Amino acid sequence: MPNDAATQGAHHIGLTVPDLAKTRAFFLDALGFTQVGEVPDYPAVFLTDGTIMITLWQATKPEDAVQFDRKNVIGLHHLAMKVESSAALDALHRELSNTDGVDIEFAPEPLGGGPARHMMCAIPGGIRVEFIAVAG
Numbered sequence: 001m002p003n004d005a006a007t008q009g010a011h012h013i014g015l016t017v018p019d020l021a022k023t024r025a026f027f028l029d030a031l032g033f034t035q036v037g038e039v040p041d042y043p044a045v046f047l048t049d050g051t052i053m054i055t056l057w058q059a060t061k062p063e064d065a066v067q068f069d070r071k072n073v074i075g076l077h078h079l080a081m082k083v084e085s086s087a088a089l090d091a092l093h094r095e096l097s098n099t100d101g102v103d104i105e106f107a108p109e110p111l112g113g114g115p116a117r118h119m120m121c122a123i124p125g126g127i128r129v130e131f132i133a134v135a136g
Helices: 020-030 086-097
Strands: 012-017 034-039 044-048 053-058 079-083 103-110 117-122 128-133
Touching (some): 020 034, 086 103, 086 117, 086 128
Antiparallel strands (some): 034 044, 117 128
16 A cells, blocks of 8 residues: 655654653563663653654653643643553553552553453553554
8 A cells, every 4th residue: 555644653752751760660660661872961761662762851840740631731642552462461451550650540441342452551650651452
């Protein structure tokens, strides 16, 4: 199928977070990402799962930040990431259910009545992340 789009997918996703150390630890420890760079003076870290890069920036004054309201704030509603299989999604749900700073919004369930399944949570720092197991 011909593609006339001017872009070719995501290169990276940049997120400003209230606690860089906690959010970095979440991506490294809970999701198995690898850190590929850092700018301590910014401060920022660059993480990858081998497919997408996530850039995390430390908020300057997190105590003054307005918490995200998914229905009233312009900006990132959530980040959706693929997982390998339905079994991997269930295992990730078990892992994240016991991870400090993670708030499970809903457990794995069918996505839109189809064979794919998904779950939603807020990671350390409050950013909503959806994990999707696409039926294969």
